[in-house]
Amino acid sequence: MKQEHFSKLENMYLSGRCNDTYQPSIQVEKGLATIQFDVQESFFHAAGAVHGSIYFKALDDAAYFAANSMETSYFVVTSSFTTYFLRPVSQGYLKAIGRVVNRSKTQIIAESIVYDSRGKEVARGSGTFVRSATALSSEIGYC
Secondary structure (H helix, E strand, O other), X not given: OOHXXXXXXXXXXXXXXXXXXXXXXXXXXXXXXXXXXXXXXXXXXXXXXXXXXXXXXXXXXXXXXXXXXXXXXXXXXXXEEEEEEOOOOOOOEEEEEEEEEEEOOOOEEEEEEEEEOOOOEEEEEEEEEEEEEEEOOHHHOOO
């Protein structure tokens, strides 16, 4: 895979409006993606820790970009995702690492783990990703 494809995927991710809130960083390599963002109080549920939806976003995003690193022509979509929440986080940062574990002609399976700023695993998940009909292009931020 070429570094240009990975850089364009990183640009596409960062151009997503949903990331305005998170201000993440991303690094994409062949079959691997790392995403990191600081914990913010606006992410907390009533008990003062990060809401599970934030863990899910980190898990899905890391697994997704690991998967799309293997597909150079089309935008992939998440067709299923399973999450496991392991421990609460209320400060520091979240770092998600996604890895492709299997690729067939029709789907890519990727796993991801979220770590806190102490390096402790706080969530994990796995997803199935499939090619969509949307081409990777500058219109969707792939530039």
